[in-house]
Amino acid sequence: MSFSRLSERFLPWIAALVCTAGIAAPQEADHEPLSSFPQSQLEIQSGGKRHELTVWVADTPSRRAQGLMFVTELRPLTGMLFVFSQPQPVNMWMKNTRISLDMLFVSADGRVIRIAAKARPESLATITSMGMVTGVIEIAGGEAERLGIHSGDRVIHPAFGASS
Numbered sequence: 001m002s003f004s005r006l007s008e009r010f011l012p013w014i015a016a017l018v019c020t021a022g023i024a025a026p027q028e029a030d031h032e033p034l035s036s037f038p039q040s041q042l043e044i045q046s047g048g049k050r051h052e053l054t055v056w057v058a059d060t061p062s063r064r065a066q067g068l069m070f071v072t073e074l075r076p077l078t079g080m081l082f083v084f085s086q087p088q089p090v091n092m093w094m095k096n097t098r099i100s101l102d103m104l105f106v107s108a109d110g111r112v113i114r115i116a117a118k119a120r121p122e123s124l125a126t127i128t129s130m131g132m133v134t135g136v137i138e139i140a141g142g143e144a145e146r147l148g149i150h151s152g153d154r155v156i157h158p159a160f161g162a163s164s
Contacts, residue, residue: 042157055081069096079139087132094123100141105129110160
């Protein structure tokens with residue numbers, strides 16, 4: 001039996017185990033509305049350009065678990081900022097995420113260390129930071145390329161102490 005067939009067969013059981021452990025991701029009916037997430041402005045300096053974004057801030061474990069799940073549209077220059085209190089490797093996935101996203105992994109000093117471009121909606125594949133980060137910015141899939149954002153660019157936001 002192939003790995004994908006095995007995972008399809010056992011995924012419901014794994015999900016049931018996660019739910020009984022009390023760490024399940026929110027279902028569409030009981031997720032927190034984005035309007036209740038804090039909002040913030042951030043700036044990405046890329047070459048000689050500055051891009052100002054409005055982001056929802058995922059600053060608690062439950063908000064980070066929810067992220068942009070169930071969102072069906074994301075306007076240009078908007079997104080979500082996932083904030084972590086300590087630098088750490090971060091793994092993301094796209095379960096229940098209806099749209100493609102670009103993920104910008106940001107180090108404590110505000111540098112983009114990796115961009116995972118055009119993550120596939122609804123995918124269970126792990127997307128890793130490949131380094132220590134204190135933040136992840138999610139924007140619409142293809143937006144990083146459209147804006148010319150690259151690894152090494154600088155993010156200005158209070159979450160990144162050295163960049164404020």
